[in-house]
Amino acid sequence: MKCLVVGGNGFIGSHLVDGLSRAGHDVSAFDRFRTPPTFNTRGVRVLQGDFFNRSDLADATDGQEVVLHFLSTSDPARSEDDPTLDVRTNLTQSLELLEASARAGVRQFVYASTGGAIYGPQADVFFDEDMMTRPISPYGIGKEAVEGYLRYFALKYGMDTVSLRISNPYGPRQRPEKTQGLIPIALNRISRGDPVVRFGDGTMVRDYLWIEDLIDVIVRVAGSTHLHSVYNVGSGIGHSVNDVLAVLRSVTGIDFEIESQPPPATFVEHVVLRNTRLRDEFGLPDFTTLEDGVRLLWNGLAPAPR
The missing domain is CATH 3.40.50.720 (NAD(P)-binding Rossmann-like Domain)
Incomplete structure (x- = not known):
C-alpha cells in the first residue's frame, strides 16, 4: 500500500x-x-x-x-x-x-x-x-x-x-527532555545522577x-x-509508579533519589486497557514485559563502563 x-x-x-x-x-x-x-x-x-x-x-x-x-x-x-x-x-x-x-x-x-x-x-x-x-x-x-x-x-x-x-x-527515540514519558525521563535522569521526579505517592497505575x-x-x-x-x-497489565521505579532500580543497579511533587488535578489514578478486542481480531503475540523493555532501553542509554 x-x-x-x-x-x-x-x-x-x-x-x-x-x-x-x-x-x-x-x-x-x-x-x-x-x-x-x-x-x-x-x-x-x-x-x-x-x-x-x-x-x-x-x-x-x-x-x-x-x-x-x-x-x-x-x-x-x-x-x-x-x-x-x-x-x-x-x-x-x-x-x-x-x-x-x-x-x-x-x-x-x-x-x-x-x-x-x-x-x-x-x-x-x-x-x-x-x-x-x-x-x-x-x-x-x-x-x-x-x-x-x-x-x-x-x-x-x-x-x-x-x-x-x-x-x-516507551522505547528508543523518545525525547527525555519532554514532559511525557515516565520511563525515558527517569532513565535519563538516573544516567545523569539526578533524582527521579515522582508525582504523588507513587500509587498511580498505568499500562x-x-x-x-x-x-x-x-x-x-x-x-x-x-x-x-x-x-x-495496551499491554493489559497495570503497574504503579512505585512498581516502575522498583524495576528501574533493579535494571540499572542504581539506588537513585526520588523527588516527590503533587500530581496535576486532571491526572487519572488508575488506567489499564483491556486489549481483548485487538487480540481476538488480530491474533497478537505476547507483549514485552516491563522489565525486559526497560532493560533494552537502559542498555541503549547507559554509558559504557570505564
Whole structure:
C-alpha cells in the first residue's frame, strides 16, 4: 500500500515508518524535519512540510491509500497549561488533514488517540472500548473530539477511519527532555545522577507498552479489514509508579533519589486497557514485559563502563 505517516520523524512515527517499510509498503514520512530523519529505513519518501499549511497537507495526501496521523502539537502537560492549545492546533489541523485525505480519495485513516486520558476517572481500573469516555484534561478532551470527527468523515465520505487508543508507549527515540514519558525521563535522569521526579505517592497505575509491540499492532491494523473503528492498544497489565521505579532500580543497579511533587488535578489514578478486542481480531503475540523493555532501553542509554 501507499502509506503516509504524518509525524514521521517523531517518537512513534519514526518507528512506524520503519515498521511499515519492513512490511513491504510504499511509505512517505511527513514532518517538519528540523532534525535529520530518525527512522532507519532507506528509500522512504521524505515530505518536509508544515502541519499548519493546507497546501502542504494536500500535497502530502495526494495519491495515498492509507494516512496514519501520529503528529501531536501538544502533550498533557502543555495542554494543562494552555487549555485552548489543543483546539487551536491539534483539533483544527486534524480536521484539515481529514479533509485533505477525503479530497485525495484516501481509503483508510488511522488516528493515534489516547488510552489513558480519554476514559477519565471512573470506578473501574480496567477499560474496554465500549465503556463511556469521560476525559477531564484538555489533552483527553481534544482526542475525544477528533474521534468524533472520525465518525463524521466515515459516514459522509465512506472513508475507513480507525482510532487507536494507545496506552503509555516507551522505547528508543523518545525525547527525555519532554514532559511525557515516565520511563525515558527517569532513565535519563538516573544516567545523569539526578533524582527521579515522582508525582504523588507513587500509587498511580498505568499500562506501559514497548514501542515495537505498538508498531506491530499498527502495521497489522493498517489497511486491514477490521470489525471495529476503535481499539485499545495496551499491554493489559497495570503497574504503579512505585512498581516502575522498583524495576528501574533493579535494571540499572542504581539506588537513585526520588523527588516527590503533587500530581496535576486532571491526572487519572488508575488506567489499564483491556486489549481483548485487538487480540481476538488480530491474533497478537505476547507483549514485552516491563522489565525486559526497560532493560533494552537502559542498555541503549547507559554509558559504557570505564
